[in-house]
Amino acid sequence: MRLALLGCGTVGAEVVRLLHEQAADLTARVGAPIEIAGIAVRRMGRDRGPLPVDPALFTTDALGLVKRDDVDVVVEVVGGIEPARTWLVEALRSGKSAVTANKALLAEDGGSLHDAAAEGQADLYYEAAVAGAIPLLRPLRESLHGDRITRVTGIVNGTTNFILSAMDATGAGFTEALEEATELGYAEADPTADVEGFDAAAKAAILASLAFHSRVTAADVHREGITGVTAADVASAKAMGCTIKLLCIASRGPDSTGADSVSVRVHPAMIPRTHPLASVGDAFNAVFVEAEAAGQLMFYGRGAGGSPTASAVLGDIVAVARNRLAGVRAPSESVYADLPVRPMGEAVTRYHISLDVADRAGVLATVAGVFAKRDVSIATVRQSGRADDASLVVVTHGAPEAALAATVEELRGLDIVRSIASVLRVEGGA
Amino acid sequence: MRLALLGCGTVGAEVVRLLHEQAADLTARVGAPIEIAGIAVRRMGRDRGPLPVDPALFTTDALGLVKRDDVDVVVEVVGGIEPARTWLVEALRSGKSAVTANKALLAEDGGSLHDAAAEGQADLYYEAAVAGAIPLLRPLRESLHGDRITRVTGIVNGTTNFILSAMDATGAGFTEALEEATELGYAEADPTADVEGFDAAAKAAILASLAFHSRVTAADVHREGITGVTAADVASAKAMGCTIKLLCIASRGPDSTGADSVSVRVHPAMIPRTHPLASVGDAFNAVFVEAEAAGQLMFYGRGAGGSPTASAVLGDIVAVARNRLAGVRAPSESVYADLPVRPMGEAVTRYHISLDVADRAGVLATVAGVFAKRDVSIATVRQSGRADDASLVVVTHGAPEAALAATVEELRGLDIVRSIASVLRVEGGA
The missing domain is CATH 3.30.360.10 (Dihydrodipicolinate Reductase; domain 2)
Incomplete structure (x- = not known):
């Protein structure tokens, strides 16, 4: 099982170290040894500390390395949209398995990668892209x-x-x-x-x-x-x-x-x-x-750091290597539900609003009226202080974000409201 | 994809319900509909509430159901060693995939199941056996x-x-x-x-x-x-x-x-x-x-309950069903390390010991000597009280369990020790 490593920064160097240190265990788990076919870096001269790897494996020609026939798995730990996307798409289209930690690319244009994986009938794994070492994507998937x-x-x-x-x-x-x-x-x-x-x-x-x-x-x-x-x-x-x-x-x-x-x-x-x-x-x-x-x-x-991220990358390497040896691929991207994303204004949230108000009779009634007008239900209200120091803390029930934001805007314009000290959303409550 | 369900108690009934409720989603995720071929129960007459399933599917002949040619996946939620082992071994040997929540059987004789799975080149999944709904075994595996x-x-x-x-x-x-x-x-x-x-x-x-x-x-x-x-x-x-x-x-x-x-x-x-x-x-x-x-x-x-356990069982059903459709099986049991289990006496633990002692000069020195004799290092000691009320609380550093247990035994025999109020192990500390 031959692997092309794209990038050799903190995570890449740790991947190299772990592949070396745990070679015997990894061979037993995969069923075949994992060898590094090449390591693509931007600059050859950089000090990467002592790495247990033949210096002749380093190259600055990432795309050339990806295209090599003796490469089975491409591991990308460079980050950024380009040239990472070009390399991964090239690898996947030609049927090579890909492992990446590139959250920015997956979030901006994961579709290109998934499409290339489908075209090349190849595996695309990216456990390290979210929450580093935490095995999260596989449980979700x-x-x-x-x-x-x-x-x-x-x-x-x-x-x-x-x-x-x-x-x-x-x-x-x-x-x-x-x-x-x-x-x-x-x-x-x-x-x-x-x-x-x-x-x-x-x-x-x-x-x-x-x-x-x-x-x-x-x-x-x-x-x-x-x-x-x-x-x-x-x-x-x-x-x-x-x-x-x-x-x-x-x-x-x-x-x-x-x-x-x-x-x-x-x-x-x-x-x-x-x-x-x-x-x-x-x-x-x-x-x-x-x-x-x-x-x-x-x-x-x-969620971050060289070792934890490398752990997630290695877990993926073992998985794609096993799949290749078995001649299978993992379930592909699952997008059958194809749900639309609704705008933030329609998200249901709760607000905690802290107001400095004039200490006048009827202030609470006026403020409560502004909430009621937009159907925003108040969960708790706390009034404290005296004279110039009076303050109100209002916590709402769940309501559409747009209604909450408009409520705050109107409160800001009231002459009995001296200032709005704090507006925070509230989550995870009963 | 046809499924034999063995057992229809709390978990089994919930599996039936979820298979029905989420049929469209499951079909999309698996790539083929999942149908129930039969449900084996001990007694036919029992009230199982309204289940969205043809009553004709119920049978008391579990082994007969497992052996049927039109069954692809066997799901066992009965528990206990026998007859669950016989059923699962039969299913696996004949190449059927098996999903089980049976922790007692897996812990006592998981080897038989894994061997049968290897013999029949079949999948054995058991996410629900440990920590119910928590996706834990797949991340570990x-x-x-x-x-x-x-x-x-x-x-x-x-x-x-x-x-x-x-x-x-x-x-x-x-x-x-x-x-x-x-x-x-x-x-x-x-x-x-x-x-x-x-x-x-x-x-x-x-x-x-x-x-x-x-x-x-x-x-x-x-x-x-x-x-x-x-x-x-x-x-x-x-x-x-x-x-x-x-x-x-x-x-x-x-x-x-x-x-x-x-x-x-x-x-x-x-x-x-x-x-x-x-x-x-x-x-x-x-x-x-x-x-x-x-x-x-x-x-x-x-970790328990009908719905959470059923969620884990269904996750496994989707996985084995997909594998069958792809004509592959999951990595088999990994036991290459074959490590021996060391006896409890060699486990390194820490003790928290609470002693009622005579309030005499030299008590602490005597007690400390008992720890020292067995090379048990003391992390903290707290002495309190006076006259008949004196007490000592000792927390050790890590030491072999055998040395700690012997230390407590010797302390119990000292005439300056009135009684040992509490002995607890300490974990998760620095």
Whole structure:
């Protein structure tokens, strides 16, 4: 079983090391030895530390390596849309198995890869693309195939979870917590992809596609990052017995016309501290799955890092290698349900709104009227303070996002509302 | 794709219902409709509620049903060793795929089933046998195959977890908590299999076999139940920032001669409240997996109940049906590592020991000497009280179980030790 490795950064080097260290076990599990046919890198000279591999295997001609006849499996750990897509499509079309950790490519244009896999009757595996080492995609693709998944709620970005956990623990603001994360190596020099939710949105698209047997792309995902989360928001959440997490939420349900559809979004939200996701700290990832028969499930583990990601890549390598030896391929992309993605305005969410208001008779009645006008039902309201200090905290029941957003807009315009201190979505509650 | 269902109790009836309700989805996922060829039951007359199935499909001749030429897949949800073994062996030998939830049979004599599957080149799936709906076996069998699992720590019995959670929450004793569990339907009329750890031990054997690529049977598992856990134990654990859980622990490591081996045990243990397993409450199950590259993973969900178990059974039915249509079978039993199981005396554990002692000078020195004699290193010691009330709480570092047990025995014989109030193992700590 001969393997072309595209990319030799942190993950790639770890894959090389594990292939070497566990060669005997892997041979026993696959039924044949796995050999590296070549390793494509951008620059030949770079110091990659001591790797247990013949230096002659390195090449800068990735496409040439992919096309070689003696390559059975192509493993892509470069990332980015191009040239990774060209390489993978070439590999799959020509019947080679492909393993990739490339969430951005899968979320933006997974269709091209799946189509190429169908054309070449080849295997496409990508367990490492979502939640690193956590075996998640295979359970979704296979174990739960006898069930109907209704909702997937995940903490799928370690950087933002580290930042929000730090803010929760110390009361620090976003900027301060981001600095700490950068110092400790949990955030990249340019943290945009993480803190603005792009990384989580890509994973949300992949999860939604698998869970709901439909093609969902990154463009379908409503995305909000955590840069707007303040220390005051975190304190508000604490006062409610909640914590703030950046969640990716994919759910199945009726749209405004009653038709079956999918909603996929990434945004910060308050969840009760008693929720299993609330205790997922530091840079850990976890994905909470709700299915009709199975009930609530959670998968937890390390979502990033060289070793955990390499573990997932190696699991996939073993699977595709076994399939090749058996002369079979895994079930192909399952998109038979072909559900539409409904717009964010139709997503049903709950809001926690903190208002500074004038301490006047009738304020609560006026505020409540604004909610009622849009059919937004209030779950709890807390009024406190006196004179210039009066504040109202309103938590709604579930309502369409559009109605909630419009309600907040109208509240903002009322002269009895001095300011809106915090607006947060609430998830995972009863 | 024609299916013989053996057993139509809670799980079987739910399988029938789900096959009916989700027929269109299942057909799309499998690529062919799944039909029920027959349902074997012990008694024909029993009221099974309204089932969406032709009454003519029921039979009391299970073996006859299994042997029918028009049956492709046999699903066994009867439980127990015989006659389930005879039926499954017959099915597998003749090349039919088998799906079973029978943990007792798999743990006692899984070898017979795997051998029959190899003989008939047939698929044997049993996701529902451990931790109900939690997709766990497939990740162990497949996703982590590129990694080396070092330890599996699980809460795999819902009844005992409900009882221990209640004792922790209310301070109730074991008997009282068991009564509550029985009333609420979480414990059976005869709770022996659960509270004495037999059920957890069967699951431990199955998990260890998969994790370590070796055949481990129930007889290899050291087993202690929770009937000896007292309210005082629970209080001691709380004082240490811990909670008590019935854990199944399967670990890989050197035996006393340094040879690679496996240790498998089921017993109550204190774990820190900060450990991910500590927050697994009520009747939920969770399995914590440690692997060299992947790091720490946890799988959480409902471990029992008709719907969750049926979800796992249906996932397996879809998998074996797809394999049959593709003309392939899943990787067979992986036992190449063939590791020996080391005796409990060689398992490395930690003890928490609570002693009532005479308040005399030199007591601590004498007690410490008993630990030192057997090379058991003390992590912390807490001395409190005065006169007749003096007590010592000792927590050890990791040491072989045999040395720890002998230490406790010697302490029990000391005249300065009035009584040993509590001995508990400690797991999941630093």
